[in-house]
Amino acid sequence: MKKWIIHHPITLSTQDLNALQLAYSLIVTPQTVSMYMLCCAFSTIREGSFTSHDLAIHLNVFDHEVEPLLQSCVSVGLCEWYEQNNVITLVLKAPLSITQLTDHPLFGRLLSTQESLYLKALMMKYPPLSQNLTPTSFKYNQRQLSWDESQEQNFQKQTIQSSTQDSFFKPNLFLNLCTDIIFPMVFRTPEIMQTIENIANTYLVDEASMRKYVSKVINYDKQTINLDKLLQNVKTMHQVSGYTNLSYQQHHLSFFTALNEGRPIIQKDQQLIEYLKEKYTFDQETFNFLLETILKSSQGRFTRKYAEQIGESWVRAKVKNIEDAKRYVTSQTSVTSSKVVQLPDYYDQVDDSHDKENLLKQLKEMDDE
Incomplete structure (x- = not known):
């Protein structure tokens, strides 16, 4: 042996x-x-x-x-x-x-080989029926099997529709990048996909990066996914950068990045932007114009106190859209430039005519001498 x-x-x-x-x-x-x-x-x-x-x-x-x-x-x-x-x-x-x-080039070949061997073993174990047999099943009452079509949804890949037409994150592309092993079908529910899409659109996470973040928060043994940890990982690990084209219709984080000439947004600025977005109910164009106004009027400084001053002034002025915001900013600029510096009151009360006469007399006397 x-x-x-x-x-x-x-x-x-x-x-x-x-x-x-x-x-x-x-x-x-x-x-x-x-x-x-x-x-x-x-x-x-x-x-x-x-x-x-x-x-x-x-x-x-x-x-x-x-x-x-x-x-x-x-x-x-x-x-x-x-x-x-x-x-x-x-x-x-x-x-x-x-x-x-799964990324190994031989994985598909090994899988197909094992499948062919399994099918061959089945054929050897259960040989086909002889052609000489006469079918007689029709002579007996056959029970019809019922099947709930709704059960099929558990075994089909979901086609998720994006919540907005101009969404940054493409759910279908994300699902195509994720295999069933990395992102099992049990997690592809509309609620989980909607949460993933919201996180990706909020922090501008592309599909490939989101695939990496999602795989780190799945417990394959217990078949659970921690969405709170996913949000925390995205906040601490993902940086928005690389955007240089300015458009008021684009996402506020990419717009702010473009204002910074493509440099990544630091975490403090990103938190302040999300705070302002939740506090003020401006549309996308108006909110982006608000960010641009704050940076231009403060010479690039981005602080919470000054940003709230600008935002509250827009609320008091009843700014509804970007046209109202531009008119309000223009009016404020014209008022500031037309202001005349006021002199103290005592400047107008002093009578200097007497001093001027004495000065002229002294000059004439000097000329006569």
């Missing part, structure tokens, strides 16, 4: 276990995954050699089934096989992550 030796111990992390259960189970049988995990356990708790029977007992399989399962592990790169003098040495390797495995 052959003896087996594991070259060095290996410990599986939570990420490795997720990859084995979610990704590797698509291209190899569950028994192959169990064999690899059993070898990892043997490498840490058992020293020396062991036999095929030792592995077969723990997996509840026959002894002759152990070697094919280990060969399947070798075929997908989970271990390497070295044999000498009837002693087999296994070198275990860490599994690829879910992203690495």
Whole structure:
């Protein structure tokens, strides 16, 4: 009987276990995954050699089934096989992550190969019926199976419609970038997608970046998603930058970035912008013009106190749209430029005519001399 030796111990992390259960189970049988995990356990708790029977007992399989399962592990790169003098040495390797495995060029080939082998096994186990048989099912009363069509929605990919026509974030493009393994179907509900879209539009997160943020807040073991943590990660990690084209119709964060010549918005300014957006009910064009007015009138300084002064003055002036805002700013500018500096009252009360006469007399006397 052959003896087996594991070259060095290996410990599986939570990420490795997720990859084995979610990704590797698509291209190899569950028994192959169990064999690899059993070898990892043997490498840490058992020293020396062991036999095929030792592995077969723990997996509840026959002894002759152990070697094919280990060969399947070798075929997908989970271990390497070295044999000498009837002693087999296994070198275990860490599994690829879910992203690495699904992006691997051989993933599709392995998946199709395993599927073809599975279909071939089914054909061998259940051969086709002989052509000499006579169908007689029509002689018996057949019960019609009912099926609720609404149940089909749980197994179909959702096509999410954007809440606004000019939305920055494209939900359908985001879903195309996310595989079912990264963003499972159970999370693609209208409520969750609407929350993701709102966060993306608020902080100008593109589809590829949102894919990264979403994957970090999903607990694949418990099948839960933490949307509060998603919002926190976007606030602390994402920076809006790169926008240089000015348009009053664009998003307020990209408009503010364009005013800064494409430089990223710091977190303090971004929080102040969101505060002003919630406080004042201006439309998009008027709010962007408000941001531009604040920066121009304050020589680039952006403080909460001054921004609220400008915003409150617009509210008192009953500004409704961008035309009203422009007229109000123009009127305020003309009033400021037409102001004349007022002299103190005592300047008008002093009578200097007498002093002028004395001065002229003194000048004449000097000329006569």
